[in-house]
Amino acid sequence: MKKILLTAGLLLASAMVSTAQSAWQDGCLMVDGKPFTLLAGELHNSTTGSVQNMEGVWRRMADKNLNSVIAAASWELVEPVEGQFHFAEVDAMIDGAREAGLKLVILWFGSWKNGTSTYAPAWVKTNPKRFPRACFSDGSTTNTLSTLGKETRKADAKAFAALMAHIREYDKAGTVIMVQVENEMGTLDMLSSYTGRPNRAMRDYSPAAEKAFKGQVPQQLIAYLNAHKGQLNPAVEAAWKRGGYRNAGTWEEVFGKGGLSLKEGSWQDTYPYLTEEIFNTWNYAAYVQEVAAAGKKELALPMFVNAWLKQTSQPEPGKYPSGGPNAHMMDIWRAGAPAIDFLAADIYATGLYDWVCSTFSASGNPLVIPETKSSPDGASRALYTFGKYKPICYAPFGIDGGGLVLSADRADLSFDKVYGLLGRYMDEIRTHTPGKDMEGLLVDPQADRNSDTAVLGDYSFTLAPMNLGGFAAVAGVDAGSASPAQAPVSGVLILQRGPGEFLLLGGVGAGSVRISSARGKQTDLLSVDEIRIGKGGEEYLHRLNGDETSMGVVFHNGEAQAFLVKLYDL
Secondary structure: OOOOOOOHHHHHHOOOOOOOOEEEEOOEEEEOOEEOOEEEEEOOOOOOOOOHHHOOHHHHHHHOOOOEEEEEEEHHHHOOEOOEOOOHHHHHHHHHHHHOOOEEEEEEEEEEEOOEOOOOOHHHHOOOOOOOEEEOOOOOEEEEEOOOOHHHHHHHHHHHHHHHHHHHHHOOOOOEEEEEEEEOOOEOOHHHHHOOOOOOOOOOOOHHHHHHHOOEOOHHHHHHHHHOOOOOOHHHHHHHHHOOOOOOOEHHHHHOOOOEEOOOOOHHHEEOOHHHHHHHHHHHHHHHHHHHHHHHHHOOOOEEEEEEOOEOOEOOEOOEOEOOOOHHHHHHHHHHOOOOOEEEEEEOOHHHHHHHHHHOOHHHOOOEEOEEOOOHHHHHHHHHHHHHOOOOEEOOEOOOOOOOOOOOOOOOOHHHHHHHHHHHHHHHHHOOOEOOOEEEEEEEHHHOEOOEEEEEOOEEEEEEEOOOOOOHHHHOOOOOOOOHHHOOOEEEEEEEEEOOEEEEEEEEOOEEEEEEEOOOOOEEEEEEEEEEEOOOOOEEEEEEOHHHHOOOEEEOOOOOEEEEEEEEEO
């Protein structure tokens, strides 16, 4: 697809008065005039539910080598009474992050969080006549606010604008650098998602939605489709083609009835209820556009939305939130919400990891991962992800620990070590290009990924876990007692510094990287130096040889290490 720069919202906002010290420019996040990459973590949803509960969190996150934190500001606390705004928790977030030397990404838990409306204020929840709810296909009412509620949209936009105006005035230092608008939006039938019962949430079936579905497709969407014909996401392109590339008509006239399959037998290319999902997505995007645009009038920070992903076990919209910013709906979001700068992916289903990263990196969309696993394997994937995809944000969820689910183990130092390593070399990483002079390797035995190979320049690099083949004892590595199928995940980032010279950053599971010629020559290690840090913080090289390099470049279990490797041809 043709690269489409996602700057429409910022171009609009550039003419507005703003004290924003961060911006999305030419595919790069700029903070205080310099490129910035988020080595982040997302706090548990309720961590910022009171000023008192936040005490100590920010310093602890800085000590884990994060440079930024993603944290929630909820509508119910910002506007507990209609028209009366309360920012004590927001101010505590900004103060705490700034004092700890961290940047802050605000999550706006407004109308939706995880496909429901639990963070809306009580005065919204208890007035369904004024703030209507989405309905299931059987006519029953959900606890999800309908996108067709005009008063709801207006109220959410007003509250979000008030929040951004307050940040503009309170955060003169520019601690807040980005905003996520809403969270994992879409109509969702939770019981259908995890049981065999029929799916009732392909779209909103409220009276207003039923009328809109039988009405005309907005000309704004038609104009976008025409402007990008032949370059649209394959799912949207195929649906529009099925309808005869019509320039007017109802949703089913323009996009056809039901779903379609682009590649028989491949669930990734099968889209049941696609027309319903396109309709729902347009309504969510149009709603979010009004909210985001209102906020950007006050403070033009980069803004994004995040997706609860389509998965093998949840292939139908409604089993995952229908209408959310999944990759195959990227064009609908771009058409309906130009104030949104990019779409982000929450990745927990690691068996789909590369598919998600590649689809969310398409057509100029930067890879942003605001939620992923906070366990040691999540730390290993960070190394791989930066080498393979060069994201602008990577963030494990629940990094503060102590939450109900997905809590980070406070005794585990995996992210502390990996982020410390990545932070030290991030300026160099930014100057490299994946597939050209930078690569990532990942071993995940639980996903049957028992080795990984990449080619950089004249050389081939292969990563394998050290506890496969009995090499651990030879190299002096504690690989643990796990069986091969339970072996820790290992990740490696490779940077080419020059001909035959490479920097390898790797961990957390024990692994070895073997290097060979990609040109059919005989190649060997000229030198292997571990880059260590002295007491004063200075780097020094520690030469390795003999047993320590007989199995290649070896990474110890539970560690994050850096090696400078030089090669020569025999």
